[in-house]
């Protein structure tokens with residue numbers, strides 16, 4: 325926190341003096357009312373004590389607002405650079421007859437089709453429905469290497485404002501004006517979309533209850549003082565009340581939440597809800613999709629393996645026919661491998677790939693050709709073949725995906741689809757294990773391939789041949805055991821699972837459906853980013869816990885620091901308790917109020933940065949934090965108020 329951010333945050337902090345802004349934090353509202361009361365008292369009956377208390381009570385409210393303003397201010401610069409992405413461009417919208425018209429990008433609606441060629445900016449969020457292109461997404465992700473975006477598969481989503489580097493694509497717009505991905509990012513980093521999490525609401529209720537308790541304490545003190553002839557003024561009691569209620573955590577609570585979101589954004593993760601960030605701190609199981617999540621997802625046909633008695637040519641022809649209209653990357657890669665592009669036969673009926681059938685193909689002139697997962701195609705043919713099993717096994721053991729090709733009742737052979745495991749997976753999964761998180765890969769692929777990839781990547785467990793329903797069912801099962809489940813995925817078939825998971829992280833390379841279903845998007849499409857997400861979540865929970873402990877311990881300590889000084893004149897016997905030896909009751913009160921205000925400012929950096937987190941057991945962390953922040957909170961006021969008293973007592977009239 326430097327002078328510049330402070331100066332930028334100050335106007336916001338002053339604006340938040342509006343009591344309507346404070347209703348959300350009852351503790352600070354009480355301070356506001358207290359400040360108003362002492363202002364009135366000081367105007368009607370001016371005194372040095374009165375005005376000192378009044379000024380510092382107002383400062384307490386401002387400092388509280390400042391914390392939130394500083395947290396919000398950190399997102400402003402980021403928002404400004406994102407806004408640059410939103411500048412209006414010309415879009416080439418396709419009419420229904422196929423011709424193209426020029427329109428401003430701002431007029432695009434959902435389901436419009438736009439053509440984008442090399443060198444042009446993509447005018448809005450959408451899915452590629454035709455073609456393949458390399459796209460520069462650095463404006464959004466900060467990553468300079470171009471990425472491939474293509475129709476059909478799990479890499480079809482494009483973001484408005486990014487630039488096509490090569491080729492031509494047709495994009496179906498998926499967002500209405502003002503609701504784009506970048507719009508949401510801006511709202512997020514600016515904090516304007518932030519909603520309080522159930523945990524924050526619960527803590528606020530607790531703080532309000534404490535406030536009511538202390539109100540009762542101070543009220544009864546008034547009576548006791550009255551009865552015993554040690555009358556205390558309303559001014560002094562108001563000051564005492566503010567010192568006792570949990571102002572520190574009340575002031576810092578929302579800043580802690582905003583800072584957590586901000587830390588995620590800095591690591592290129594967009595959290596759509598604060599609740600997801602908190603849930604991440606408690607994750608027990610991480611489920612991951614294989615293709616495109618653990619592997620790069622660029623599954624390409626590399627080899628044709630015909631069965632005995634089938635020629636290479638026969639297999640190639642059948643595989644080609646079954647792929648001519650298959651717009652998935654896998655289908656296109658088969659066409660590329662064969663290296664021919666014959667015309668689609670007249671009257672052909674295509675069978676599109678789906679994650680539940682795990683097959684695709686075509687029917688023409690009484691011929692029926694299919695390709696797909698071995699189990700699916702052999703079931704379709706009605707039998708299997710020992711020779712085929714050998715080929716399937718052979719491809720699977722290398723971690724490749726075997727696609728079996730068949731025509732009618734005849735099995736023809738296998739297409740070997742190759743994919744590569746992303747770098748550094750093993751080390752990162754080891755790290756997750758050390759944090760106590762179990763990793764499970766769930767894939768639609770066969771068990772042997774799944775095992776091979778799982779062994780290479782180092783995940784703990786696998787679920788193979790999983791349909792979208794299976795993925796969802798697995799998450800539900802884990803959750804009923806009381807476990808917190810995170811899911812990383814990229815495909816439309818992952819969407820239900822992403823929506824069900826407590827933390828659903830969609831890969832930015834994935835489909836729009838996946839991104840909308842999850843509650844986080846990783847711009848770097850790195851599933852092991854979950855480690856950072858979990859750390860940030862834990863840090864958020866720990867920081868909130870630590871500062872709450874500190875705040876409450878502080879308030880209790882202030883009570884014992886100030887009370888003896890207040891009553892020592894009336895009851896000289898109390899002098900033994902007056903260990904602080906503050907110079908006068910007035911000076912004690914002012915010092916306590918000043919300390920109460922300054923501690924908020926002192927803790928803003930910690931609230932924003934977060935308490936240091938090291939992987940350790942929850943009980944060890946709790947013990948350490950209770951010690952540091954509990955004991956620290958008890959001791960700090962004695963030291964702080966004593967030092968302040970030395971200065972405050974120099975003020976004439978106190």
Ligand SMILES: Nc1ncnc2c1ncn2[C@@H]1O[C@H](COP(=O)(O)OP(=O)(O)OP(=O)(O)O)[C@@H](O)[C@H]1O
Nearest residue numbers: 613614615652677682683684695696697767768769
């Ligand atoms: N274009 C295609 N035509 C026919 N079959 C396909 C095609 N693409 C994939 N398959 C088969 O369907 C299976 C499941 O599909 P897919 O890979 O999309 O499932 P998934 O659940 O997303 O798993 P993952 O992404 O982890 O591999 C694949 O393993 C493969 O055998």
Ligand SMILES: [K+]
Nearest residue numbers: 566567569571
């Ligand atoms: K306080």
Ligand SMILES: [Mg+2]
Nearest residue numbers: 478613615815
């Ligand atoms: Mg997938």
